[in-house]
Amino acid sequence: MAHRSSPPRHVRALRSYRVARAVSLVLTSTLVLGGALVGFTVLRWRTNVTTLPSVAHLVAPPPSPDAAPETPAQPSTDDALAGQAVNILVLATDDRSGENAALAGEDPGGGSDTTLILHLPADRSRAEVVSIPRDSRAQIPACHLDRDPAGPVSEPQEGKFNRAFAIGWATGDPALAAACTISTVQTMTGLTIHGFVIVDMVGFVDMVDAVGGVRVCVPEPLRDSRYTGLDLAAGWHDLRGVQALQYVRARHIDGGDGLDPTRIARQQQFIGALLRRVLSSDVLTSPLDLTRFLDAATSSLTVSAELAAPTTQLGLVWGLRDLRSADITFLTVPWEFGSGGYVDWTDDADLVWSRLLADQPLSSVPPAPPGAPGEEAPAEPPTGPAAPAGPPAAPPAPPAEPDLPIRTADDPDEVQCG
Numbered sequence: 001m002a003h004r005s006s007p008p009r010h011v012r013a014l015r016s017y018r019v020a021r022a023v024s025l026v027l028t029s030t031l032v033l034g035g036a037l038v039g040f041t042v043l044r045w046r047t048n049v050t051t052l053p054s055v056a057h058l059v060a061p062p063p064s065p066d067a068a069p070e071t072p073a074q075p076s077t078d079d080a081l082a083g084q085a086v087n088i089l090v091l092a093t094d095d096r097s098g099e100n101a102a103l104a105g106e107d108p109g110g111g112s113d114t115t116l117i118l119h120l121p122a123d124r125s126r127a128e129v130v131s132i133p134r135d136s137r138a139q140i141p142a143c144h145l146d147r148d149p150a151g152p153v154s155e156p157q158e159g160k161f162n163r164a165f166a167i168g169w170a171t172g173d174p175a176l177a178a179a180c181t182i183s184t185v186q187t188m189t190g191l192t193i194h195g196f197v198i199v200d201m202v203g204f205v206d207m208v209d210a211v212g213g214v215r216v217c218v219p220e221p222l223r224d225s226r227y228t229g230l231d232l233a234a235g236w237h238d239l240r241g242v243q244a245l246q247y248v249r250a251r252h253i254d255g256g257d258g259l260d261p262t263r264i265a266r267q268q269q270f271i272g273a274l275l276r277r278v279l280s281s282d283v284l285t286s287p288l289d290l291t292r293f294l295d296a297a298t299s300s301l302t303v304s305a306e307l308a309a310p311t312t313q314l315g316l317v318w319g320l321r322d323l324r325s326a327d328i329t330f331l332t333v334p335w336e337f338g339s340g341g342y343v344d345w346t347d348d349a350d351l352v353w354s355r356l357l358a359d360q361p362l363s364s365v366p367p368a369p370p371g372a373p374g375e376e377a378p379a380e381p382p383t384g385p386a387a388p389a390g391p392p393a394a395p396p397a398p399p400a401e402p403d404l405p406i407r408t409a410d411d412p413d414e415v416q417c418g
Helices: 020-024 035-048 099-104 162-169 174-189 204-210 241-249 261-278 287-299 310-319 348-357
Strands: 050-052 086-093 112-120 127-131 137-140 157-160 195-199 214-218 235-239 301-304 328-332 335-337 343-345
Touching: 035 287, 050 174, 086 174, 112 162, 112 174, 127 261, 127 348, 137 162, 137 174, 137 343, 157 162, 162 174, 174 195, 174 301, 204 241, 204 287, 214 261, 235 241, 241 261, 261 328, 287 301
Parallel strands: 050 301, 086 195, 127 328
Antiparallel strands: 086 112, 112 127, 137 157, 195 301, 214 235, 335 343
16 A cells, blocks of 8 residues: 555655646647657657656546447557547646755645646547646545555545545555546546656746746736735736746735636647647757757656557657647636535536547537438428419528637737737
């Protein structure tokens, strides 16, 4: 059984602080650097990334009453993810120590500050990133407290979503923290998670500095006098390391509500700007800047065994080699204010999960072609005397689709700052 007093040394090296969601999406940026850089990216991945054992046998399966659930990919010498839609869970903690504490302050923490579902369609034509607010009201199933499938488990409970990660993290085993979070995600969404990534934030400052900083638009003044010390006037700002860290980490902005979803849009905006910067000719044509960026990005990652096989890494990177920033979509789970400091998902969240389950773009649902399976056959023509001619009946209007608050990594900021 894993120790429960404090994480071992190699685990402590994984700890991160509240800017987690910003760097977690750099996973995507390392996968879209173009065909000429595929081998270089995989080499950095294999050299720098830490691997944890698979926890697929320890997670609660997704409810799927109408169809058999997908089978999570198993470690293999072949690309086990080829030809199928893939859901990768990206996790980071708000636990801070060592170098993290020097930047963000000492805090025992232990909850998951960031959870992202990275959906890659079977044809690898896009990447869709769904953020789950940490304060979401969650139904957390029983979670394993060691790696023995017959070993002790926690009690099922309702709580804030980041509680799931904390249950596993308290064992001292980050793989169990991931397992409890995966169980919760699969139970609440019906999705199958094929692998996980835990993000270490120590490299964030180096990552931003490696590309010469990131230019962002600040529509209104941002001041956090409580924690981060962020103080930005309205307008354009070129953010480098520590200031960029403050920008994506700040939650308690003066005059704001202090809830997690209010900063997610700002963090997604930053990631879009970072991706555009990484994909710019200035970075791609600079061996020094590119090497520094890939080193910082990959060194901050710990992945499950399902993502560790070299053929799987190569398959993912190669399959996404032609993605543009416009092909990367960000969405926060549709939510509303709940009681007791909770964030409650709205009915529109079901639409998000159903589209991902069907491997359909989040931005729209393609119409079914004529004669598609499940479509009713046309009615037989009536027999007997012809009915009086009249104007054809108008077809029923299709139901209105919710306007999901989607942005892409290519969305410009000029509309806000001019």
